Amino acid sequence: MTIPAGEAPVARQALLEVIGATVRLGNTQVFENLSLTVGEGEFVALLGSSGCGKTTLLRTIAGFVQPRSGALRVRGRDITAEPPDRRGMALVFQTYALWPHMTVAQNIGYGLKLRRLPRAEIAAKVKEIAALLGLAGLEERKPAALSGGQRQRVALGRALAVSPDILLLDEPLSNLDARIRLTVRQEISALQRRLGITAIHVTHDREEAMVMADRIVILNAGKIAQIGTPEEVYNQPASAFVAAFMGAENKIRLSAGAAGEGGTRLEGEGVMPAVIATRRAVPPGPCIAHFRAEAAELHAGAVAAGPTRGFLALPGEIAQVSFPGGFWRHVVTTSAGPLVVDEPKAWPAGTKVNVHIPETGLFVFADEPG
Incomplete structure (x- = not known):
């Protein structure tokens, strides 16, 4: 779908x-x-x-x-x-x-x-x-x-x-x-x-x-x-390129595959397998997912067991916290690289968290050379 x-x-x-x-x-x-x-x-x-x-x-x-x-x-x-x-x-x-x-x-x-x-x-x-x-x-x-x-x-x-x-x-x-x-x-x-x-x-x-x-x-x-x-x-x-230029600068390199019923299965190093609905058809193979800082959420506790549905999840640790005005900006260290997540409340540096990105906030594209 x-x-x-x-x-x-x-x-x-x-x-x-x-x-x-x-x-x-x-x-x-x-x-x-x-x-x-x-x-x-x-x-x-x-x-x-x-x-x-x-x-x-x-x-x-x-x-x-x-x-x-x-x-x-x-x-x-x-x-x-x-x-x-x-x-x-x-x-x-x-x-x-x-x-x-x-x-x-x-x-x-x-x-x-x-x-x-x-x-x-x-x-x-x-x-x-x-x-x-x-x-x-x-x-x-x-x-x-x-x-x-x-x-x-x-x-x-x-x-x-x-x-x-x-x-x-x-x-x-x-x-x-x-x-x-x-x-x-x-x-x-x-x-x-x-x-x-x-x-x-x-x-x-x-x-x-x-x-x-x-x-x-x-x-x-x-x-x-x-x-x-x-x-x-x-x-x-x-x-x-357009996704990143229009503010979706966070990116995670993944692998895409069919999941049945029109869904797409996404997997990657340190990322919990997920079944999501993408905005456009994504061919099987290497892909890259972009998302904006305000689209992601921070959660405490262990990563959910088994494939997640409707969102992408990966564990990380809060590395930096700042207040640019109106929200708190967090730099989260993950196996996929540093990610930026905006939240209404501050999470202390050093806190273990899980980053959840809903499918509505994901832009997934085939990972083309260059």
């Missing part, structure tokens, strides 16, 4: 298509034959660790990097060879890239000035954007007199002023402190939905992607590891 997957998301009309794009920077091939579709009015997060290719993909979409092969289309129009200013996009940089000698109003209206719009029209648009972003009254200040959150809003306002088809965000929140970052991410997400604009957001922050995006594109070494809604990539990871 396998645990059923959730419903498929509602399809949107395609706005942007990246078709079989290949990009090399010097002698490094960043990605090859990569394809991606972004729907009208959709907020898509490109999520991955440093060096995975997410920023290069964003810059390729923006027109600052030219693919060696493949094509990019917006509403069916081929923009592969178009310069950045002809693509109908606006990019908010990680460093904001504001003109230090210009006021807030001048920075917001800069793109409109380049388009040679009348002064009155620029002034009206700047006033509208400033009010929308909570910058009213700050129009005559220069960037040096603004907070980090205010500078971020000015950079966003400059991008929105030109009414782009697609808003591109290159880790614009990474320079903000944690408290302000939480507020600004909510503001950007609400603004995107209110205006109905299409946005592509690069981030390495899992929580940021989960909170802001309609769909998440997880990149690994220049390849798309998975595309899905926040709920899908969190609860239905397509690979061991």
